[in-house]
Amino acid sequence: MKNFLIRSILGIFFGAFIMVVLTGSVALSGQETLDSMIFLTNAIGFMLSGWFFTTSTLYFENPNWSLGRQTMMHFMTVIILYFVLAFVIGWIPFNWASFLLMLGVFLGFYTIFWTIFYLYFKNQAQKLNDELNEV
Structure with missing residues (x-):
């Protein structure tokens, strides 16, 4: 449980960091204003993505599963969560x-x-x- 909480915090922080870097690059490219609702939606999306990509690696720490099973469970978890999130937020039409x-x-x-x-x-x-x- 402790490992899950640590990875959750790290994933959320990493997602937020990536969001800040991308927002900074948009601002530096000449964009003078940002839509606050789009910013908030994307920030939540990046934090959720960071969270499920970091916590789903816990599958690889299960010694009772083969590498193939660990990989398949990780892949299915991240692909489903990512595409649901990407469609809901609007990252993918x-x-x-x-x-x-x-x-x-x-x-x-x-x-x-x-x-x-x-x-x-x-x-x-x-x-x-x-x-x-x-x-």
Whole structure:
């Protein structure tokens, strides 16, 4: 439970940080005014996204599940929550073409990030095993 709360706070803060950076870049690009309701809606969306992307990684800490099951549960959780949030907030227009395009983008990024994390942790495990073999 403590781990869930820590990740929740970190995810919400990270989402808020990304929102501030993006809002700052919009302001620096010459936009003089921001619609407060759009700002608030997007801020909540970014914080919720940060929250569910960070807490859903807890699936990977379940030692009773295979890596395939952990990945599938994580993938299903984040894709459902993200697309529901994106459609409700208006980040993605509610039509098939937009959905399929964003699904492809989502799958591409998910695959890239999953592969990077997999290779990183595989490398870490190899280093630990090499150190243990030296003892």
